[in-house]
Structures are given as structure tokens and as C-alpha cells.
Amino acid sequence: xxxxxxxxxxxxxxxxxxxxxxxxxxxxxxxxxxxxxxxxxxxxxxxxxxxxxxxxxxxxxxxxxxxxxxxxxxxxxxxxxxxxxxxxxxxxxxxxxxxxxxxxxxxxxxxxxxxxxxxxxxxxxxxxxxxxxxxxxxxxxxxxxxxxxxxxxxxxxxxxxxxxxxxxxxxxxxxxxxxxxxxxxxxxxxxxxxxxxxxxxxxxxxxxxxxxxxxxxxxxxxxxxxxxxxxxxxxxxxxxxxxxxxxxxxxxxxxxxxxxxxxxxxxxxxxxxxxxxxxxxxxxxxxxxxxxxxxxxxxxxxxxxxxxxxxxxxxxxxxxxxxxxxxxxxxxxxxxxxxxxxxxxxxxx
Amino acid sequence: xxxxxxxxxxxxxxxxxxxxxxxxxxxxxxxxxxxxxxxxxxxxxxxxxxxxxxxxxxxxxxxxxxxxxxxxxxxxxxxxxxxxxxxxxxxxxxxxxxxxxxxxxxxxxxxxxxxxxxxxxxxxxxxxxxxxxxxxxxxxxxxxxxxxxxxxxxxxxxxxxxxxxxxxxxxxxxxxxxxxxxxxxxxxxxxxxxxxxxxxxxxxxxxxxxxxxxxxxxxxxxxxxxxxxxxxxxxxxxxxxxxxxxxxxxxxxxxxxxxxxxxxxxxxxxxxxxxxxxxxxxxxxxxxxxxxxxxxxxxxxxxxxxxxxxxxxxxxxxxxxxxxxxxxxxxxxxxxxxxxxxxxxxxxx
DNA sequence: TTGTACGCGTTATCAC
DNA sequence: GTGATAACGCGTACAA
Numbered sequence: 001x002x003x004x005x006x007x008x009x010x011x012x013x014x015x016x017x018x019x020x021x022x023x024x025x026x027x028x029x030x031x032x033x034x035x036x037x038x039x040x041x042x043x044x045x046x047x048x049x050x051x052x053x054x055x056x057x058x059x060x061x062x063x064x065x066x067x068x069x070x071x072x073x074x075x076x077x078x079x080x081x082x083x084x085x086x087x088x089x090x091x092x093x094x095x096x097x098x099x100x101x102x103x104x105x106x107x108x109x110x111x112x113x114x115x116x117x118x119x120x121x122x123x124x125x126x127x128x129x130x131x132x133x134x135x136x137x138x139x140x141x142x143x144x145x146x147x148x149x150x151x152x153x154x155x156x157x158x159x160x161x162x163x164x165x166x167x168x169x170x171x172x173x174x175x176x177x178x179x180x181x182x183x184x185x186x187x188x189x190x191x192x193x194x195x196x197x198x199x200x201x202x203x204x205x206x207x208x209x210x211x212x213x214x215x216x217x218x219x220x221x222x223x224x225x226x227x228x229x230x231x232x233x234x235x236x237x238x239x240x241x242x243x244x245x246x247x248x249x250x251x252x253x254x255x256x257x258x259x260x261x262x263x264x265x266x267x268x269x270x271x272x273x274x275x276x277x278x279x280x281x282x283x284x285x286x287x288x289x290x291x292x293x294x295x296x297x298x299x300x301x302x303x304x305x306x307x308x309x310x311x312x313x314x315x316x317x318x319x320x321x322x323x324x325x326x327x328x329x330x331x332x333x334x335x336x337x338x339x340x341x342x343x344x345x346x347x348x349x
Numbered sequence: 350x351x352x353x354x355x356x357x358x359x360x361x362x363x364x365x366x367x368x369x370x371x372x373x374x375x376x377x378x379x380x381x382x383x384x385x386x387x388x389x390x391x392x393x394x395x396x397x398x399x400x401x402x403x404x405x406x407x408x409x410x411x412x413x414x415x416x417x418x419x420x421x422x423x424x425x426x427x428x429x430x431x432x433x434x435x436x437x438x439x440x441x442x443x444x445x446x447x448x449x450x451x452x453x454x455x456x457x458x459x460x461x462x463x464x465x466x467x468x469x470x471x472x473x474x475x476x477x478x479x480x481x482x483x484x485x486x487x488x489x490x491x492x493x494x495x496x497x498x499x500x501x502x503x504x505x506x507x508x509x510x511x512x513x514x515x516x517x518x519x520x521x522x523x524x525x526x527x528x529x530x531x532x533x534x535x536x537x538x539x540x541x542x543x544x545x546x547x548x549x550x551x552x553x554x555x556x557x558x559x560x561x562x563x564x565x566x567x568x569x570x571x572x573x574x575x576x577x578x579x580x581x582x583x584x585x586x587x588x589x590x591x592x593x594x595x596x597x598x599x600x601x602x603x604x605x606x607x608x609x610x611x612x613x614x615x616x617x618x619x620x621x622x623x624x625x626x627x628x629x630x631x632x633x634x635x636x637x638x639x640x641x642x643x644x645x646x647x648x649x650x651x652x653x654x655x656x657x658x659x660x661x662x663x664x665x666x667x668x669x670x671x672x673x674x675x676x677x678x679x680x681x682x683x684x685x686x687x688x689x690x691x692x693x694x695x696x697x698x
Numbered sequence: 699t700t701g702t703a704c705g706c707g708t709t710a711t712c713a714c
Numbered sequence: 715g716t717g718a719t720a721a722c723g724c725g726t727a728c729a730a
Contacts, residue, residue: 016702017724017725018725018726021724025725025726026726029699029700034700048463048488049724050723051466052410055725057724057726058725061401061466062464062465063465071439072434072437072441072448076431076435076438077435079428081431082425082430086422088421093452096454096455098414098464101449102447105445106445115400115410115447117410117412138397265640292642293642356705356707364718365718367709368717369707370708370709374709375709379715398708401706404707405723405724406709406722407708
């Protein structure tokens, strides 16, 4: 248990620390006899180099960090996150890297960024990204931002949030629904959607664009926005809140599949049938969207590819290459069975 | 971008590195004037201490590692893993730690363990745990083993795998089923279940015990074992393989919910109804087991609590405490609607 | 072929 | 009270 160091081996072998280091990392630089003597002593003592001390000089720690805006339990509860990790994991496997989940430490993003022993950061869905960007710049390691507001000279990976949201809302409107509830993702803005940033802002813009085309807006009598935590319970609570309304919605448009699934669970408990009594649309197209009954109509985004692309980008940056491109991956509506078609409107265009 | 070091600040302030370090970590040891001079220079230069260099002396890096036996994409595809992470994450939040996912690096567990800059390891479901244990011992950091074979003097967290498996199998047998297929988790043993270790061995023992009570065994004509990868596709493939049998099973007992869900997906595509045409039982009781149609009968295990307990244990060990206890958490069968009751046998006892 | 010195932040130890 | 010196651990450019 008492750590064996390179120094101890050097002393026992009667050589310098350098010789021991060469024996382990660049054996050709030593004579055969010296090499063998050092190696056998290292073996005998069960020597393991300290990874931290090693990376002092190599400037590489073999790990990338994923900076998340909330504590780990909160983000992992959304299956979206798992699939995103899967994409990152593919790159890690190929590049021989580990992955660190870096949540705010005691609420502080600065401490999180400064303390993480990683070669670079991926950021996911940072809302207050300005401050965090400055911290990352100070830290001096490369980083790639995912699901934030695109920023010049910073590599970013995003999806067409707005187009997907617009398609989702247009779909329920075309199906004849006019009493619409949006189950948003909790933002800290208490529903003041005009202050939204990043993914939330773009999705909201998409919803609004489709509503406007149908002559509706957020001020319409039967259009509501309720913010939910992005997990099953959040969706349940959101649904319960909606069902306390005097005029209940006929269609629920959720900003996240997991929220939609929570809403479906709550509906089942209330004996409210989907889609007969209420229609539901999600966002993300996580695998579980195909497991529900009925299967969930939702906006597909290439989650895994997004993670993979971002991680590949970061690995390049860590390797010294430069790539400040902004990537925007496509989204598309996947029509399944959770939306009831009341009336097929004539489609303009 | 050119990293600012403590040395540079010391030079500009005309003091030693020690003074700078004190200014940042133990301000009371400096005079007010010196303190302010150093602090303002550090601020001006945007100094950020290198976390690696810092942990050289502190011997703490603020991160625990989760050692997994497969590449990240393979483990994250099982929602079981997410829930386990959730439990660990709770401890990380409270203790202010990050979490590193440490897969085998280029296939080598040794490199993975030796290169990871963490204060301690959690291991999950290691099959060949002997070799890995030796590597961990050499590495000299504390570790806690989850879902392995209990080993004296090593802190271990497990569940009652055998009891749960036995209950699952007994349930389908009591329901009258006699043509049974087990969808196991791929082991590298090609179905040679007698060579199983850890979780796999214990679950298999549970299945066998229940089979034996019903006068069946793995040699019975209509009892089959098929190994699957632990994700949806694995379950699908397992089901397809079973349905090529001349005498198809009436009940499928899966070692993992995600495999059971994959089997249900494949059944739906074949227009085979669950539970009318085939019954399915899972293991784990992941949240998605309640989303399927029909909802999945399965063995509940306290996944999140398991992760939390293991992480708490590790945090204690990292903090210098000693606890070599072995913990075994309970399992219980959750009867939902995926098993068809053919004939209610008289229950003995 | 092998040794010396340096980099990085913290802290035990020592000097005034 | 105030602050400097040296050591920790490894890899590597450079010197010998």
C-alpha cells in the first residue's frame, strides 16, 4: 500500500530516476543489463506510475470532461443524456479516453472547471454560457459547446431546434387542435419565455412560428406554457398542473420526450386516454418513445451523432488541430400514434 | 491562452511561490499589503491553478472512477446503468465530486486503472475480477466492488440475485409454463453456464433452483438458454433466435429488463402477443418496465440505492475510514401484466 | 549510455 | 507574525 516511486527503484538499482523512466517508456535508450535490472526491481516492487505526476510533464491526462449544468442525478434521469453519452463513448473507445462527468461543484461552475483534471471539455446545454465560457477560456483547455447559443470562434454543435419545434406544433395544429399546452423545460425564468436562451429559445421560437401561422400566440386564451423538470416526475407534475385548468388542452406539446412520457403516465392514472382524450407530442425521439402505448409522436434529433461529432471535434482540438466550425444537425418529425387527427386542414404550400 | 503560472505571479509581485500560494489558499498568513498586491496581479493575469499540479501535493483530485468492463457505449445502452449512475451522482453532489467513467483502454484494464486520475474506484459487474483486483491493489487507491463475487477484506455491494431469479422463474412455473427460455446476458462463456461468475452465476443458480423444484433442468427438452448483449437489439436478436426453435417457449425469463424489452419489441413485429402468445419476465425493474405495453413483470432491485451505498462506502474509504463490510440488498418480484397465468398451481407453503 | 535540471502547486520546515 | 526554501512525483530536453 505504501506507494512505490520511481525514486525508490532508482536507489535500489543504483541508477538515476531518468534511467528508470527510460526503462519503462523508452527501453532502447538503455543497455540490456541496466534495463533488465531496473525492470526486475520494478516488477518485484509492484511499481505503478502515479498518473497525476506523469501527466505533469506529458500535459495529457487521457480524459475528456462533460460539463453539465446540473447535478449528475438530475441530468442522468433523462434518457436523452444516456444516448448523448453513447455517442461520446464511441469516440472515447476509439481514442482510448475516459470520460468525466463534471457537474457544478457546490453550485460553482468555476470550481468545477478549474478542478477537473481533463484534456478538454464538452459543454451540454449551458444556459448561462457567457460566464462559463470565460472560465473555460481562463482554464486554457479546448472546449466544444453543445446545445448552446452559437458563438463566433467557438466550436459549436447544435441541432435544428427551431425547425423541429415548428414541425411538431404545426402537426397538432393541422390535426385540428386549438387548445394547446406546451410543457417546457424548466429554465429558471419562471415561464418568461422571452428571456430564454439556447435550445429553449430556439424551440420556443419554432412553436411560436407555427402558432402564429394558425392565428394563435402565447396570449391566446387556450395556449399555455408550463415548465417542467426534464424527467418523468416533471412530466407528471406538468400534466397534473394542466388538468387543473378550467379549459383543458386537447394537445400537449412537450420540449422533451421524457416529459411527454411522464405526462402519458399521469394521463393513464387519471384514466385519460391518449390520443383519444388528449394528444401528446415529444421532442428528442429517445428509444423509449417507441416503447410507450401509444407510441410517441415526436421530433427526432440525431442524439448519438451529436455526441459523437462534438467529441470528435474536441479530440481534434486536444490534438492541436483547429476547427471553429459551427455544426447544425437536422431534425424531423416522426409521426406515430400519440396525436389524434380531429380535422385535416388544407396545407398551405 | 498561454498558461499563467504561480511562478510568474511570484516574479511580478517580487515574492516567492509560497507567498502566492498562501494568498490564494491561506490568506491569513500574509500581511494585508502583500496579500492585496498578489491578489490583484493574479486577478489581472487571470490566473487559474493547474488542477493536476495542485493534486500532486494534496493527493486529492476530487473525482471517483467507475470502472466498467466494456466500452462506454455498450454499458450506457442499458438504462440500468443510468439509474446506477444516478445513485452515485447523489453522493457526488453531496461530496462535491466528479465522476469518471473508466472503460478498458485499448482493451487493457491495467492501463485503464493506472491512467485514471481518481481518488478511488467503484467497479461494476466485473467478471474476471481477480486480475483487476490485483491491478487495483497495486494502484493503491481504495475501491468498492459492485455486482461481483464477494471477496474477503474487500468492501462489496451486491443484491440478492439468486433470490430474485428464483422468484421470477418460480412465478412462470406456477403460472403453468413448462416451455421456458432464459435470455441470459452475454458472458464470453458461450452459454457454458456452469462457468459463470458473479451476478450471472447467482441469477442462474436461482433459475435452476426453481426449475429443479418443478422437476426441470437445463437438460430438459423445452428449457433453453440464449445469451444476449444487454441492450434492446440484444433482446431482439435473442427473441428471433428463440422463434426459430421448433418448439417455441411459452415463457421467456430474461436476466435484464432491457433484454426483455427488446424481446417484446421483436414479438410485436412478429405479431406475437404478450402475454397471450408468450409470457416475459425481466430483471432489474428499470423505469421503462412500467412504460411498456403490457407493463413488464420483473424482479425489482434497488439500483439507485446500490449505487448510492457503494459510492458512500468509497467516499468513506477515500476519507481514510475503514469498512470492509459486504452489503447485500434485497430483491423482490413485481407482478405486472407480461405473464399469462395458464394454471394456478397450489403453492407449497 | 546515463545523469542533471526543470516544470507545476502545496506545505513542512526553517529563518527572521 | 511574515515569508522563503525545499521536497513531492514523473517525464524529457539537454548535457556529459
